[in-house]
Amino acid sequence: MAIELKHSVIHGFNKEAGQREAFPIKKERLLDNNLPAVFSLVEGMVNLFGKRESRQVWGRFAHDHREGPFPLQFSGYAAGESEAAEFLTLSGVVVDEIARMASLQQAATGGHILCAHYETEAEQPRFIVAMIKERSGLQLNNDFVPQNVTEIDMSKLHQAALICVDQFLEIEATGHQDEPEAIDYLSFVAKATDGLSEYFRSALGCAVGVSSGAATNRLYAGVDSVFSESEALRGYRRRAKESLTEYLRQQLLANAQVTMEGVQGVLDRVVPHDLAQHVQDIAQVLNGERFKVPESFHVKESVVKSHSKVTLDNGRISLKFDRAMLGQQQQSELYFDENGRKLTIQNLDDEMMQKLRNTLAGD
Known part of the structure; x- marks a missing residue:
């Protein structure tokens, strides 16, 4: 520097x-x-x-x-x-x-x-x-x-x-x-x-020292940002989050701390060998000034739970989403209107918008 x-x-x-x-x-x-x-x-x-x-x-x-x-x-x-x-x-x-x-x-x-x-x-x-x-x-x-x-x-x-x-x-x-x-x-x-x-x-x-909730939230946010901002890593964003969640659950069950070395190992296994250079320093990035994830910390169970997946499937519609996306406030990404028996998906990204346009066009 x-x-x-x-x-x-x-x-x-x-x-x-x-x-x-x-x-x-x-x-x-x-x-x-x-x-x-x-x-x-x-x-x-x-x-x-x-x-x-x-x-x-x-x-x-x-x-x-x-x-x-x-x-x-x-x-x-x-x-x-x-x-x-x-x-x-x-x-x-x-x-x-x-x-x-x-x-x-x-x-x-x-x-x-x-x-x-x-x-x-x-x-x-x-x-x-x-x-x-x-x-x-x-x-x-x-x-x-x-x-x-x-x-x-x-x-x-x-x-x-x-x-x-x-x-x-x-x-x-x-x-x-x-x-x-x-x-x-x-x-x-x-x-x-x-x-x-x-x-x-x-x-x-x-x-x-950082609270377990803040540390866990920072870790999720940091990993999501690193993968979403890199063109090479973007396609592995979902897998990275799922692998991270599994690792955090394992640490919870073992009553063990999350470590930067552990996170590095998890994310190293997410991407193929030819893209390894894009994540080789991710532990330093997460621990650094931008994200400030501590070197080690205990997991906050409620945060992991909020990032876990919920699956809805009635045979015609299949949805899989992060629990934290669902809410009964109108600004929620997945707005659940219980009285109207409606679930509204909001704030779609460009990729999803294009896929929907293509589907309507018959592509």
Whole structure:
């Protein structure tokens, strides 16, 4: 992903495993974004989000009076001019809070903390906080300025948060932060083997996690969009949904979570081998910013039921449709007028319209 880097800085803190004390190390100057190593480091960290090794967990800032100072400080920064001085102050809050929360975890160790404000190609503002460790592919000088970045991989990224600033401001403006189905503007990733990520989330005031109903709905919507928008995949749209529903039912019966790996496997089997490239990254797409399907979640049975098929057949008419399409409201796709003993099919797509025209024409 191409980015335009606005502000960046690397702070740090010292802490030994088994010790309680954590000592922040804060720098007083921002990094020079024109340095190739600086840009390469930030861009590399941004591009790790959503990869197979770093699935995203979506959420928002908490509002339970335990979220600490960062969310409020960030709100002021995002709503203002977002100048360099304000960015440096905000990054100082980040390192102070991470060090403070790390001091409560004996097993936690120190590291470097990258903060960066950038814009995407679509001019969408983003803010990233990443805790990194020095390895062979990353060298910092005494001022924490990157000297060489030869590779970026998950061994460098221990945990990180990415805030969609525009989406955060949108939900702030509506005042609907606490509604279950409100926009999730914050993404969190961590190494799968790292059991210490909770202190990092707490330091930033993150409340991660999506309700089972929202997650299940997002999964259905995402799969339907991916298949319907691709000319190569459109003919497999129905099969994809039926296979997905079967997988979700299996997870319900087993009381097991849906995972992106499981979804990927299901959809890989839907399309023939020669079209495999069109779905090979679908898990990343679903887990990404557009659809925000969590890496894993428990299925909402009522949502699966609403997407299950209903069959009507009286010998002359045969209909098979999603349960959710049926309603007694006049705007329903399948409007059931019980008193009039009528079922009206509405909002036909172009393909169905053409088929009906052809049938009337005798074709």
